[in-house]
């Protein structure tokens with residue numbers, strides 16, 4: 001699928017009310033206003049098609065969107081082009097943020113590239129990217145504070161679903177799009193698969209005003225991205241556009257390990273994290289020791305790398321709902337955006353025939369997701385194995401020599 005069609009909106013794009021039940025009806029309804037759902041809505045909007053999003057969060061600013069994302073030229077950037085947002089995106093990227101350094105846990109630099117072309121995988125604040133997509137949508141497109149608690153197929157017409165919200169409201173739709181992330185409610189309509197714990201737990205932290213307040217950590221992080229790996233653990237971090245440092249400390253842990261530590265107690269959380277970094281260089285341990293607030297723990301889950309389902313009329317999935325994977329291939333957000341673009345594209349290209357559109361979309365979704373999910377699972381093993389730092393340094397070195 002390449003390029004975008006120049007069709008008028010399909011004839012069935014009419015919002016309304018079900019005459020017999022008085023329930024609101026939406027031809028297309030997107031559950032979840034994450035990067036995938038928002039991209040789908042933005043590309044549909046660019047093609048003259050309106051689709052409401054139903055999002056459990058109460059508003060766009062209720063939660064800080066932490067971390068940086070590198071947006072790939074073959075997926076995320078294509079989606080932004082299709083939404084007509086690429087030029088605005090280029091003004092938001094973190095210049096220099098693409099540079100990478102790989103260190104072992106003693107602090108020895110094994111790979112470093114300061115000179116990068118800046119547009120193969122430019123970095124952007126997750127929050128800036130989300131705002132870009134939200135601002136592209138018409139007022140009222142996102143229905144905030146709408147947690148979906150139940151979805152069910154209606155007997156007729158075939159493919160129509162009823163969606164129930166926690167606030168007691170409900171609506172029907174002819175195309176229910178599950179863009180509702182890892183713990184998707186919509187997924188159960190097409191698949192029994194559930195995310196499983198990967199065996200890796202993350203501890204996340206931030207250091208504000210790093211150059212002034214934490215110069216040793218600012219130096220060890222470098223201008224872009226840091227991978228410090230060793231002894232079955234790893235720190236993956238970024239310098240952010242506001243001069244802060246954000247890091248994820250990942251390590252092998254029992255599923256219950258996070259519950260054994262009181263991470264709301266800043267000192268207890270730091271002590272547990274520093275325990276993971278026994279024998280590490282002081283400047284790397286300093287990322288944890290000097291973090292500015294309580295650390296945030298997170299278990300990393302994934303769906304099976306091969307996750308497909310039989311075509312089910314009137315419903316489909318995108319993004320993490322379809323193919324949750326560990327973050328070690330850096331693909332999840334990019335794929336969610338690309339899925340959203342591809343589904344919107346297919347709908348615009350098949351006016352009046354969403355079933356054909358969804359079948360085309362899913363035929364390309366499954367193999368695409370499988371490749372990335374397999375890469376991601378392989379990377380998880382590599383990054384937390386003996387000799388991980390040297391392996392990654394050699395991989396990066398080979399990659400940049402070829403370009």
Ligand SMILES: Cc1cc2nc3c(=O)[nH]c(=O)nc-3n(C[C@H](O)[C@H](O)[C@H](O)COP(=O)(O)OP(=O)(O)OC[C@H]3O[C@@H](n4cnc5c(N)ncnc54)[C@H](O)[C@@H]3O)c2cc1C
Nearest residue numbers: 032034035036056148180181319320327330331332333334
């Ligand atoms: C630590 C970490 C680092 C990562 N780093 C990268 C990276 O560098 N690059 C990259 O490409 N990817 C990265 N990822 C993966 C990426 O964050 C996800 O793949 C991406 O956010 C998925 O987007 P999505 O829209 O599918 O889902 P989400 O972003 O999870 O959005 C789903 C939305 O649905 C809403 N929702 C959920 N349930 C309901 C409900 N019942 N009713 C209504 N709304 C609901 C949620 O509130 C949310 O807004 C990382 C992930 C993690 C955990």
